[in-house]
Amino acid sequence: MVAEKKNFSRAAEELHMTQPAVSQYIRTLEENIGARLLERTNKYVRLTKAGDIVYHHAKEIVGLYTKMQKLVDDLTNNASGPLAIGASFTFGEYVLPKLIAKLQETYPEIEPAVTIGNTTEIAELVTSHQLDVGIVEGKFKQQQLKEDKFAEDHMVVVASPYHELANKERVQLDDLEDVTWIIREQGSGTREATDNMFHSLGITPKKVMNFGSTQPIKEGVEAGLGISLLSKWAIQKELRNEELKMLHVKGLPFKRQFSIITTSPFQTKALEVFIDLLHHNKPLTTFNSKH
Template sequence: MRYTLRQLQVFLATARHENVTRAAQALAMSQSAASGALSELENQFDIKLFDRLGKRLQLSELGKQLRPEAERLLEQATSFEQNLSGDNVIGGLRIGATLTIGNYVAVNMIADYKRLHPMADIALQVANTQSIAEQVASFELDMGLIEGELAHADLNIAHWRQDELVVFAAPDHYLATSEQITNKDLLKQRWIVREQGSGTRQAFDRAMQGILPDLYIAMELQHTEAIKRAVEAGLGVGCLSKICLSDAFRRGSLVPLSVPDRDFQREWYLITHRHKFQSAALKEWLDLCQGRWSGGSPRPV
């Protein structure tokens, strides 16, 4: 065999960091050793894996084509090494989740997973749909749990579960006691909503078709808790997932508004890279997501 697993590690780390020095640091290698391994891999096959743009290394077209298979080979080798140990070791997982799922669903799922695998190393990255999709596509994350609709040639996108957005206001808002909110009412409001690129914003925009250009978007915030606090302070009305509003509704610090003529239903999705090797850890996590888990029934959310 004319290449080594170490060479693949350096190639992939350089692809992630776009810099040999940072790749070497991530692999606990010297810069010269990492640079030598990368050069040797390219020279052995007379290929160019990266285009040099100053200090930045960007994958060449060939590098882009080879990266998914290199990721798969290295993950298979890691899984094989774990199996050789005979200890049924569950490897690490890098999970990405959008804000609502990350804060209100994924943490409980991780707790369920770690009850069966206490030593499992799980990292959770919380960001908006666009960011999570980009990180799964670049192999920085093993999979993603997202709220927004998505189309991406490199990703498998599977329906996961349904969710619903709710329009809400402070309890002393003049619409709080209204039985039915009309389009005219909606157009009069100061809206406090999520930022562009988030699944919640995507669902809100879709629900407001026909009047969206005329809505007054007073504030765009990246965090659900910030939106809830702003609405509680009387700065406007909001629209978020029902799952992150239930406690506030129960306390009475916020109240739901009835908007019967608008469709606030949406889907949540599971995303994985089409060419990613599914380790035992990832397979078990996906089974947990889909309710097929052998570790017992996950807690309701």
Template sequence: MDFESMQTFITVVDEKSFTKASQRLNLSQPTVSFHIKNLESYFSTTLIDRSPKRFKLTQTGEMVYQRARQISGVIEKAKAEVYEFQHQLRGTIHIGASYTVGEYILPSILKMFDEKYPAIDLMIQIANTERINRAVQLHELDVGLVEGQVHHQGLTSSPFMEDEMVVIVPKDHPLRKHEPVTFHQLQDQTWLTREGGSGTRAMMDSMLESYNIRPKKLITIGSNHGVVQSVKEGLGLSFISRTVVKHTNAEDLIMTIPYIKSAVRYFSIVTPVNEEEISKNAGVFIEEVKKKYSL
């Protein structure tokens, strides 16, 4: 199997089109087809369903695609490591962060690191925890800073900062007129939550299930700021990071409810479990984060 055929296959799948892949790679369409057939011959399987009306990966095609992405990421990482070795703490670190960490914690980390290592370029991706973990697994990112659990094969995590989850309630919400709030009054409320794959969403789902709270309605919002602003507008309740509440000037929305205890979780550093896959620059970044928070 040659590397060019593998890269061509990745591009065809990403573009979902032989024509678009040929344009992107500046290759003729017959050459692109040749590379795919070469790869199929190597694996003795059909990788892509070439039906006239659709483009679809076969099951084996999906397997090869995932591994090809990993191999490509490892090769790119090797190139970066050679460059870093020859140029000493130069090059690029690809850092991923979940929304809570990326929006409120990461900026101060980046400022600190950039002041110490100005020759290193920092490439940042912010997405939910699931996507960041997946990108580290595929070697698209060197390191991730996330909330929530890490269950992906080939990854390991270590906590660097403690965080607390709290309930926030609109200022004029009927619950604020009751002291104390009863379990019955907590039922059939509207709750604002993050999207699936978010560490914050996982914490809320666990809380609702643990305390047998039955929402009347769940409203999903794809950003922390959107959740807090919606609570301020009186749309509903939420269970969210105190870090987010603090940075959005919403601490007056926090409400202590006897039936719901605040929950402690951790922000974690996510890396490949194999330390040899961690670049020199990424290793330095990880050590600086650990020193900054000394958890």
């Protein structure tokens, strides 16, 4: 808590302890570890290199301890308690809220906490036991994660209705190279899908702009900054309102898989019912047939 708050007083307040008690705990920990963990001055408190190592592993230890206790509690109780869910931006922002609402209807004692990030970030948090489950698209480095592909996503190229390509009956590959593309950052599943599409179509756009999430990309496309490859999940509202238009490109829509990722073979009841919900609520992951 001291590392996260960067302040002894704020950590003590958060932990409902006195500042001297927090300081004593830190001193005892440093003695047990055999190294100084925090640099303290009048202006700041920050982790030493040893402290950074201890903090990183302590997060994993706390995550594992909490999971162990919950698994034991589940032997005699119904699905309840905290459930740490991570999701990549597309699924987390446009599909997950409906699923969590459905989860709360059936299991009101489950306490979901959601973290949204790109695929790489979510995979790292699941690996370090800071998340119980992740929902991601694209590839990730962590070989130890259990991957369960459960949904297919269709991705399409979109433009403003007033864009020069919007009224073309069939967009040519040369057209796609000559316009500005707005794309996601490295590490994003959507960025990986975009790079794969460029490769499969054999095109190299002359100008690209990188944005950190889907929402500003949609707004940029709508404003006429350029075109983009986006999930149909993310643009349903804009298509209905005719704020964005799908371009007719040979070889599209581009398809990708969404996966559930976990670490431990043991699952809490809360996690079991959530994964079951993901597998059995296909209506929430289908698209409006009109579009």
